[in-house]
Amino acid sequence: MLCDVFRRLAHFQPVETYRYVGFGSVWFSDFVLFHRALGIRDMLSIEQAAQSRARFEANKPFAIEIDFRSSSQALPELDYSKPQFIWLDYDDPINISMVNDVAVIARRASSGTVLVVSVQCVRPPDVAEAERELATDPHAISATERFSARMNVDGVIRVGSDLEREQLSNWAFGELSRSIFYAEVDRILENRRLASPGSAVSYRRICDFEYEDGAKMTTLALVFYSEEDGPRVEACHFDNLEFLHPDGDPVFIPTPKLTPREFRQLESQLPLPAGADLDIGHIPVGETRRFAELYRYFPNFVAAADGLG
Amino acid sequence: MTEILPNDQIDAEPTKSFFIDMLTRDIPLDQAILDLVDNSVDGAKALYADLGSPLSDRWIRLEFDKDKFAIIDNCGGFGRQAAREYAFRFGRPEGSARTPHSIGQFGVGMKRALFKFGRHFVVNSATANESWKVEVPVADWERKSAWTFPITALPTNSPVSESSPGTQIIVTELRAEVASRFTQSNFQNTIFDLIKSKHRQFIADGLTISVNGRHVDATSLLLLTNDGLRPGICNLEWNDLGKEKITARIIVAIAPSNPKQAGWYVVCNGRVVLEADRTPVTGWGLLEDSKNRLLVPSFHNQYARFRGIVFFDSDDSALVPWNTTKTSVDQDNKYWREVFDRMIEMMRPAIDFLNELDADIDEHSRQDSPLNQYVSKSASVTPDALRATAAFNAPSRDRFVKGPKKVTIQYARPLDDVMLLQDAFGVQSAKAVGEATFDTALRKQKR
Numbered sequence: 001m002l003c004d005v006f007r008r009l010a011h012f013q014p015v016e017t018y019r020y021v022g023f024g025s026v027w028f029s030d031f032v033l034f035h036r037a038l039g040i041r042d043m044l045s046i047e048q049a050a051q052s053r054a055r056f057e058a059n060k061p062f063a064i065e066i067d068f069r070s071s072s073q074a075l076p077e078l079d080y081s082k083p084q085f086i087w088l089d090y091d092d093p094i095n096i097s098m099v100n101d102v103a104v105i106a107r108r109a110s111s112g113t114v115l116v117v118s119v120q121c122v123r124p125p126d127v128a129e130a131e132r133e134l135a136t137d138p139h140a141i142s143a144t145e146r147f148s149a150r151m152n153v154d155g156v157i158r159v160g161s162d163l164e165r166e167q168l169s170n171w172a173f174g175e176l177s178r179s180i181f182y183a184e185v186d187r188i189l190e191n192r193r194l195a196s197p198g199s200a201v202s203y204r205r206i207c208d209f210e211y212e213d214g215a216k217m218t219t220l221a222l223v224f225y226s227e228e229d230g231p232r233v234e235a236c237h238f239d240n241l242e243f244l245h246p247d248g249d250p251v252f253i254p255t256p257k258l259t260p261r262e263f264r265q266l267e268s269q270l271p272l273p274a275g276a277d278l279d280i281g282h283i284p285v286g287e288t289r290r291f292a293e294l295y296r297y298f299p300n301f302v303a304a305a306d307g308l309g
Numbered sequence: 310m311t312e313i314l315p316n317d318q319i320d321a322e323p324t325k326s327f328f329i330d331m332l333t334r335d336i337p338l339d340q341a342i343l344d345l346v347d348n349s350v351d352g353a354k355a356l357y358a359d360l361g362s363p364l365s366d367r368w369i370r371l372e373f374d375k376d377k378f379a380i381i382d383n384c385g386g387f388g389r390q391a392a393r394e395y396a397f398r399f400g401r402p403e404g405s406a407r408t409p410h411s412i413g414q415f416g417v418g419m420k421r422a423l424f425k426f427g428r429h430f431v432v433n434s435a436t437a438n439e440s441w442k443v444e445v446p447v448a449d450w451e452r453k454s455a456w457t458f459p460i461t462a463l464p465t466n467s468p469v470s471e472s473s474p475g476t477q478i479i480v481t482e483l484r485a486e487v488a489s490r491f492t493q494s495n496f497q498n499t500i501f502d503l504i505k506s507k508h509r510q511f512i513a514d515g516l517t518i519s520v521n522g523r524h525v526d527a528t529s530l531l532l533l534t535n536d537g538l539r540p541g542i543c544n545l546e547w548n549d550l551g552k553e554k555i556t557a558r559i560i561v562a563i564a565p566s567n568p569k570q571a572g573w574y575v576v577c578n579g580r581v582v583l584e585a586d587r588t589p590v591t592g593w594g595l596l597e598d599s600k601n602r603l604l605v606p607s608f609h610n611q612y613a614r615f616r617g618i619v620f621f622d623s624d625d626s627a628l629v630p631w632n633t634t635k636t637s638v639d640q641d642n643k644y645w646r647e648v649f650d651r652m653i654e655m656m657r658p659a660i661d662f663l664n665e666l667d668a669d670i671d672e673h674s675r676q677d678s679p680l681n682q683y684v685s686k687s688a689s690v691t692p693d694a695l696r697a698t699a700a701f702n703a704p705s706r707d708r709f710v711k712g713p714k715k716v717t718i719q720y721a722r723p724l725d726d727v728m729l730l731q732d733a734f735g736v737q738s739a740k741a742v743g744e745a746t747f748d749t750a751l752r753k754q755k756r
Contacts, residue, residue, distance in 0.1 A: 140565070158498070
């Protein structure tokens, strides 16, 4: 899906001339995808696990540059004069250093830069901490207070005191996490606009995603643009990406539990002719939900299983 | 038109734009909003004082976005005379009446806020007997030499009227930096949280306040009591000749452990001025001048259970020790000086107890400390319930029967080895590995 998003940025400049910045891990799967599908050549992976440098170097599939520092050290030093795709693909629930990473980028991003942020959204560690302490002290600090205290630092109230416990679980937590990131971008861009209106940028939300990749995850994607590039953003027509909800709700990517044979059976009917229904045979309806719209975007492991089958 | 002055005179009359700039410069945007809420609260308090109408019948609604700021209340409004004599005058005229027990600064707060927000404002107000409107396009007003505002009749479609008295203020043509902050959810959260903490007492008494549709609910400070654990309470009163009475109630207590809520709270006429203060202003880290030793330690998380609250009350709001922006205390105020000395005196036994508690936790761990268990099991009370003068009381560690003296062991080992033993012993933490290996070794040695 991100490939489809990125492809539309050709209205800013040819996609293959963008720089891709990601957290490659040892798999570099995003790098492989964007290199193959979009032809991006200039790539940087930020990887803090410096003790096994050799392993990362040995696993990188192409001439990918690796910065073995923390994101908070590496991100301020990126070359923001050229447009970049930056994907902050965190494995953990939102924390303040992630919010600060997003702020670093928003403070510097030039028009045409795309920022994608992924976080886990099962629940923050505050919930377990509070439960553990409440077991012995009925007046222990609640999970919501703990979470607010971690987020509301540097004089910025990122989480209001009307935060509810339910907002710290599952998709509601994903929604809260996204809203904190968006509010941070808002805040930084407004400060930028007031201080130097000439080089100010705005942002356009492209899409929010929710999916289960072992754990519940959420991703947001946005593009920064200057006033003068406004027409280019319009030309990208992000709003008619086929997987988007018309009402702007996050796109939920289901993980269908299908055998390779069932997967092939469904896929062979697609794309569907207008008005036709998918013949699902003996497959439970729940597993085929949104299959016709989203089959191109199912996680790689589904396709891999298919390949092995 | 500028008058021609004689040669020995210099025209020093300020321009209006300079005046507005000076008036609005030093007030932070969030405090300017709180000033307007304070005025509404004063209206609500006056309705209670004059007619016994409870705060639970009163509401204040704030709405702001990139285009406008609006506040509307049903708190009684103010009459034409008040508008002419105080509300729109710059500075309070000598001898003018004051609202008893007020929290607002009628002479400054409203205009300062209006000019701070934008370049066009409308104030509509109605009491049960009369109503009026003032509309000021600021650019036009600046061009005119007269320091007057036109007061006109309330339009018929106004949401406030003599049958539903209250005040409505709308500011448009917002200043760019103001509009920018109004749109940010962080700023909306800031206002929400400030109202929640600064107007805590009025909300708890039933006043309804909403910010952009979000209802601000009441929270109360919870203090702990138990047999043997009792808050210290001190009541002071001054009746200076020719002045209104002023009272202070000081409470020092142990509370649920919470580093963000710990510290001193100062409440003037119901309005919270300082909250969870852990700075030298309320005595933390205070040196004893003559000996250069600490009288009160600086705040540390072991004092996360400390709460101190001071309530000042006086019908004359000029006597209570707040600074002009109500963001702190006026440290030169003589009543504050006297209360401050009492605060230091009262916090020392509480600090001593928390040091004992910390030592007990060090020895037994947080979970197993008998003293911490005792405190955690205490019942909670609100400061409202604590009125009569009483000395702070807390149990000593000796009161709790303890087992043999214990000591904490701390050491580091390679993570992989610890994980191996964690697995082998079937335990969940590094701490449990340490305890299990110790117990195993002890069994072999001890007969």
